[in-house]
Amino acid sequence: MKIAVLSGKGGTGKTLVSVNLASAAEESVYLDCDVEEPNGHLFFKPENLREEEISVKIPAVHEKQCSGCRVCVDFCKFNALAYIKNRLVVFDEVCHSCGGCILLCPEKAMNEKEKIIGKIQKGVSGQVTVYTGMMNTGEASGVPIVKKLLNENKADEEMITLIDCPPGSACIVMESIRDADYCILIAEPTLFGVHNLNMVYELVKLFHKPYGVVLNKCQEGENPAERFCEEKGIRILGKIPFDNELGALNSNAKIAVRESEKYRTVFSSLLETVKKEVRHEAAVNP
Amino acid sequence: MKIAIPVDEKNKEANVCISFGRTPYFLIHDTESKECSFLDNSAASSQGGAGIKAAQFLVDNKADILLTPRCGENAAQVIKAADIKMYKTIPGSARDNINAFAEGKLPVLEEIHAGFHGHGEK
Numbered sequence: 001m002k003i004a005v006l007s008g009k010g011g012t013g014k015t016l017v018s019v020n021l022a023s024a025a026e027e028s029v030y031l032d033c034d035v036e037e038p039n040g041h042l043f044f045k046p047e048n049l050r051e052e053e054i055s056v057k058i059p060a061v062h063e064k065q066c067s068g069c070r071v072c073v074d075f076c077k078f079n080a081l082a083y084i085k086n087r088l089v090v091f092d093e094v095c096h097s098c099g100g101c102i103l104l105c106p107e108k109a110m111n112e113k114e115k116i117i118g119k120i121q122k123g124v125s126g127q128v129t130v131y132t133g134m135m136n137t138g139e140a141s142g143v144p145i146v147k148k149l150l151n152e153n154k155a156d157e158e159m160i161t162l163i164d165c166p167p168g169s170a171c172i173v174m175e176s177i178r179d180a181d182y183c184i185l186i187a188e189p190t191l192f193g194v195h196n197l198n199m200v201y202e203l204v205k206l207f208h209k210p211y212g213v214v215l216n217k218c219q220e221g222e223n224p225a226e227r228f229c230e231e232k233g234i235r236i237l238g239k240i241p242f243d244n245e246l247g248a249l250n251s252n253a254k255i256a257v258r259e260s261e262k263y264r265t266v267f268s269s270l271l272e273t274v275k276k277e278v279r280h281e282a283a284v285n286p
Numbered sequence: 287m288k289i290a291i292p293v294d295e296k297n298k299e300a301n302v303c304i305s306f307g308r309t310p311y312f313l314i315h316d317t318e319s320k321e322c323s324f325l326d327n328s329a330a331s332s333q334g335g336a337g338i339k340a341a342q343f344l345v346d347n348k349a350d351i352l353l354t355p356r357c358g359e360n361a362a363q364v365i366k367a368a369d370i371k372m373y374k375t376i377p378g379s380a381r382d383n384i385n386a387f388a389e390g391k392l393p394v395l396e397e398i399h400a401g402f403h404g405h406g407e408k
Contacts, residue, residue, distance in 0.1 A: 073342065079335025082342045084367045091360055094335045140334075 004180035008196025046123025065109035072101035307336035337361030358401035
């Protein structure tokens with residue numbers, strides 16, 4: 001059972017919710033797909049770490065064979081190639097590793113070389129297996145790291161898996177939710193929060209993913225995100241209060257479920273709600 | 287000698303465009319014939335790497351000088367490799383800048399920004 005947790009911007013509570021849901025389960029897997037700044041491991045402090053480097057293939061040029069025809073330069077949608085003063089220049093960090101230039105080169109003047117873009121770290125924290133994707137600074141895309149993370153998880157298909165997504169609704173988020181059985185959208189109680197919620201709401205609809213919303217940082221008074229959900233008929237899975245105790249635990253990198261009986265109850269019941277939703281989905285849309 | 291300037295509109299009184307890579311047009315001024323032409327910048331709508339493509343475009347059009355308010359690191363790499371000299375524009379029209387350049391009043395552009403990679407792309 002794969003549950004993706006996403007939001008339109010950073011800081012809404014994706015990591016809070018996914019780390020605590022993973023901790024509330026009897027046995028679970030946590031995948032940190034926010035490869036630009038993974039922070040779930042700061043809470044889990046996983047042990048028995050194993051690391052694996054992730055590389056992509058980029059073009060290497062054999063200058064002597066290059067005829068200067070510029071087929072590759074014209075082909076590259078990301079403009080990662082330039083031809084200046086009879087020399088082909090590759091901008092490694094702009095390259096998205098599609099391999100098109102190498103395929104099209106009539107002189108076979110290019111071949112693939114490996115370039116390390118980051119790593120995956122695997123460890124254990126209590127009953128949670130923690131996988132963390134970490135991208136090196138300055139790389140074009142973390143998608144290859146996310147793909148690898150999701151593949152790693154293939155073995156534990158049946159286990160409850162929380163996918164902590166990157167913020168926003170771009171390619172890397174689409175990749176992160178690709179295999180998800182259910183999407184939890186986290187929303188803040190502000191107008192800005194509604195805008196961000198709408199971004200991921202449109203995304204999960206586009207991908208035909210079943211989804212529900214968790215309202216975070218709830219206070220007394222009006223909640224624009226809640227009103228948005230009511231207007232659109234979106235299922236609200238739960239509400240997390242704007243609470244000193246939770247804030248203090250979280251800012252000290254403590255997992256609320258492991259520290260507080262109150263929050264163990266909150267997240268256990270949220271997990272049960274989500275599990276029911278997933279089972280219901282599986283029955284209605286097999 | 288050919289001078290290239292990113293401009294917002296196709297005339298000499300147009301303002302210099304604040305973006306090099308995504309400017310809609312380049313003004314090309316020939317210092318010998320004193321003639322001006324305007325080129326559509328095909329890099330303007332690029333998904334990514336607009337600076338590289340725009341720089342390649344100027345190299346292919348045999349520009350010797352580039353007058354621009356700023357330039358990103360990837361574009362600068364292409365422009366430097368092609369021995370195109372870069373000067374920093376002053377506020378005003380393209381014509382003002384061509385005149386200021388002729389009088390030797392424009393400073394060499396040395397400050398290269400890290401680019402806006404991924405912003406507006408992803």
